[in-house]
Amino acid sequence: MDNINGSSLEEMRDILGRLPGPDEDAAARAAARESQLTKPPGALARLEALNEWLARWQGRHPPRIDRPRAAVFAGNHGIAARGVSAYPAEVTAQMVANFQAGGAAINQLCRMFDAELRVYELALEQPTVDFVEGPAMTDAECANAMAFGMMAVEDGLDVICLGEMGIANTTSAAALCHALFGGVAADWTGPGTGVGGEALEAKTRIVADAVALHGSARDDPLEILRRLGGRELAAIVGAIIAARIGRVPVLLDGYACTAAAAVLYRVSPQLIAHCTVAHRSAEPGHARLLEAIGQVPLLDLGMRLGEASGAVLALAVLRAAVACHTGMATFAEAGVSGPA
Amino acid sequence: MDNINGSSLEEMRDILGRLPGPDEDAAARAAARESQLTKPPGALARLEALNEWLARWQGRHPPRIDRPRAAVFAGNHGIAARGVSAYPAEVTAQMVANFQAGGAAINQLCRMFDAELRVYELALEQPTVDFVEGPAMTDAECANAMAFGMMAVEDGLDVICLGEMGIANTTSAAALCHALFGGVAADWTGPGTGVGGEALEAKTRIVADAVALHGSARDDPLEILRRLGGRELAAIVGAIIAARIGRVPVLLDGYACTAAAAVLYRVSPQLIAHCTVAHRSAEPGHARLLEAIGQVPLLDLGMRLGEASGAVLALAVLRAAVACHTGMATFAEAGVSGPA
Numbered sequence: 070m071d072n073i074n075g076s077s078l079e080e081m082r083d084i085l086g087r088l089p090g091p092d093e094d095a096a097a098r099a100a101a102r103e104s105q106l107t108k109p110p111g112a113l114a115r116l117e118a119l120n121e122w123l124a125r126w127q128g129r130h131p132p133r134i135d136r137p138r139a140a141v142f143a144g145n146h147g148i149a150a151r152g153v154s155a156y157p158a159e160v161t162a163q164m165v166a167n168f169q170a171g172g173a174a175i176n177q178l179c180r181m182f183d184a185e186l187r188v189y190e191l192a193l194e195q196p197t198v199d200f201v202e203g204p205a206m207t208d209a210e211c212a213n214a215m216a217f218g219m220m221a222v223e224d225g226l227d228v229i230c231l232g233e234m235g236i237a238n239t240t241s242a243a244a245l246c247h248a249l250f251g252g253v254a255a256d257w258t259g260p261g262t263g264v265g266g267e268a269l270e271a272k273t274r275i276v277a278d279a280v281a282l283h284g285s286a287r288d289d290p291l292e293i294l295r296r297l298g299g300r301e302l303a304a305i306v307g308a309i310i311a312a313r314i315g316r317v318p319v320l321l322d323g324y325a326c327t328a329a330a331a332v333l334y335r336v337s338p339q340l341i342a343h344c345t346v347a348h349r350s351a352e353p354g355h356a357r358l359l360e361a362i363g364q365v366p367l368l369d370l371g372m373r374l375g376e377a378s379g380a381v382l383a384l385a386v387l388r389a390a391v392a393c394h395t396g397m398a399t400f401a402e403a404g405v406s407g408p409a
Numbered sequence: 410m411d412n413i414n415g416s417s418l419e420e421m422r423d424i425l426g427r428l429p430g431p432d433e434d435a436a437a438r439a440a441a442r443e444s445q446l447t448k449p450p451g452a453l454a455r456l457e458a459l460n461e462w463l464a465r466w467q468g469r470h471p472p473r474i475d476r477p478r479a480a481v482f483a484g485n486h487g488i489a490a491r492g493v494s495a496y497p498a499e500v501t502a503q504m505v506a507n508f509q510a511g512g513a514a515i516n517q518l519c520r521m522f523d524a525e526l527r528v529y530e531l532a533l534e535q536p537t538v539d540f541v542e543g544p545a546m547t548d549a550e551c552a553n554a555m556a557f558g559m560m561a562v563e564d565g566l567d568v569i570c571l572g573e574m575g576i577a578n579t580t581s582a583a584a585l586c587h588a589l590f591g592g593v594a595a596d597w598t599g600p601g602t603g604v605g606g607e608a609l610e611a612k613t614r615i616v617a618d619a620v621a622l623h624g625s626a627r628d629d630p631l632e633i634l635r636r637l638g639g640r641e642l643a644a645i646v647g648a649i650i651a652a653r654i655g656r657v658p659v660l661l662d663g664y665a666c667t668a669a670a671a672v673l674y675r676v677s678p679q680l681i682a683h684c685t686v687a688h689r690s691a692e693p694g695h696a697r698l699l700e701a702i703g704q705v706p707l708l709d710l711g712m713r714l715g716e717a718s719g720a721v722l723a724l725a726v727l728r729a730a731v732a733c734h735t736g737m738a739t740f741a742e743a744g745v746s747g748p749a
Contacts, residue, residue, distance in 0.1 A: 106514075107504070107507050107512060107513055107514075108513075108514060108714050109495065109496075109602040109603050109713070109714070110603065111603075112602075112712065112713050112714040113514060113712055113714060113718075114691060114710055114711030114712045114713070115710035115711050115712070116710065116712065152749070154749070155449065155748045155749065156449070156746065156747075156748055156749055157746055157749040159746060160745060160746050163743070163744060163745040163746060164447070164745060166743070166744070167447055167738060167743040167745055170738070170743065171736075172447060172736075172737060172738025172742065172743045173447055173448075173737065173738070173743075174446075174447075174448060174453060174733045174737055176736070176737075177729075177732040177733045177735075177736035177737060178729055178732065178733065180732065180736070181728055181729055181732040182725070182729075262449040262452075262748075263449050263450065263451075263748070351454060367710070368708070368726075369709065370454055370455035370456065370707070370726065371454030371455050372452065372453055372454045372455070372456065373449070373451075373452050373454070374448050374449070374452040374453060378453075382725070382726070382729050385522070385722070385725035385726075385729070386708075386710065386722070386725075388521055389517075389518055389521055389522075389722050389725070392517040392518065392520065392521040393514045393517045393518065395517075396511075396512075396516070396517035396520070397512060397513065397514055397516075397517060398507060398510070398511075398512025398513070402512065403503070403506070403507040403510065403512045403513075404503060404506070405500060405503040405504060405507055406496065406497055406499060406500050406503060407496075408495045408496055408602075408603070409492070409494075409495065409496055409497045
């Protein structure tokens, strides 16, 4: 990402004020077709709502899922040095190598559900600043990471599944949520890769200390992102923005990914209306966060892996929705009687 | 099904006493491999448990989902004449024609998730007896429908998704559940295809009356099936039995399908250990039934369509599980560090 320069958070704020809105006409056409298909009204429930949502944010009817992409952003965190994860920081780069070699869960899921996988490394050799000591990123670092994330959205994508890899990033996610939504640090801090007992207590204190230091910026969500986020989380924010501009609906993965999206939600809830949370993470803060942003995830399988695994799995639900919407016969076509 | 004769419920009872048990060795091998894959222990949660379950009931490791089948059983109910459904009884046959023409939701889902679809009609021109007046089926009719259902399980299937089509069969399902699990009729009776108000009250009274007439047989679940079930539900019971014999794990669809499985559960809970409920139906009795049989469904998308739609959608989750299990690298293979 060294060749991306010159972005500033001020420019990003400016972009947020000029994002395209929904295509309610396309959504209405999706709803109208659903009402004619050979099933009791509403019997496909969430699948029907997904077709409206896809049409609304793709800006076309019928919606399509021919070209889905999974974008996994990887970053390293200064806070990792405090032992907040069960795994050492070098695992971030090792897992990126595993993604590149095809050995991770996300590789199998992308193959199974026919999604293109792109992995984006964000200066892994250069962790963010330990946010208990100061802001995690400079203005330029945060804005450049956002700009880098924006590049993951290309013309012709039908949906983008966002995910992350970054040892210690549930600590960053917890700090973001605590700063953005209040409560106490324990509300948002969980085991992550698997810490418990004293290590979890220490992690919780670190989140509390970080928010004590930086929380005064809470009315400026992008500033909170700069202070408490990580490069991969800033990149996710950028990808969400670019997806809105490009009319590409977004599937958000678990806790860290949703925490990044919540930064935009705190600027204005409407900014993530083109995003659906794919899966409820087992990380306890995720349920609270979902409630805070008013999202009901598509899946709830107890997973807590990240790397876009939940988002790509939920792609199956989206594809099922579109297949039913476009392929089913209407009552008239099939000669099926309506209600008695 | 006219050419299937000579079965009796006594023979079926006999088969139930000789069903194969789990392969705990295969399950243990699945668990052992899960612990070595490049993810924090347990991070794929339900997917990991599904691999153990598949290995246990396929009787092999690794599990496979190369050849899944969706079996949809269709039957007609005498009780339909009492107006318990929003749709007329002829819709059962019309929807079977829609399945054959490829226009229903299940056709699109089977195409999307690469499952073979088989539709089994059970004497649609001959509805069961109205169970408010007498037993729905004779002993031979019930046993023959079970035997017919058993034929849906062939050698070489890796998993079978079971579903049904039958106008008025949520009334039958409600009566089965009320007889098998107690409570009051309103606990188990819901809108089905979409009845409400007075029609729902009438449906609830019909369920209460039916159980008042037949409930004395409640300690004999197969007799309850004969008295309150339908041919398609008896066929599902048969398919579950045959799947156990053939070592084919089962995905159960919604309320009516789970109610059929509950007949076996009431004989002995272990008889449906090779079955997983795929999706929580919006039909309110389903949540209560799931609690009664101790099942947590894989999906919860508010659907209430039947025709194996939830089961085939959940096939995506099973496939994701197997893909991760068989395709992921181990920590050793990938050179990823373990916990610090």
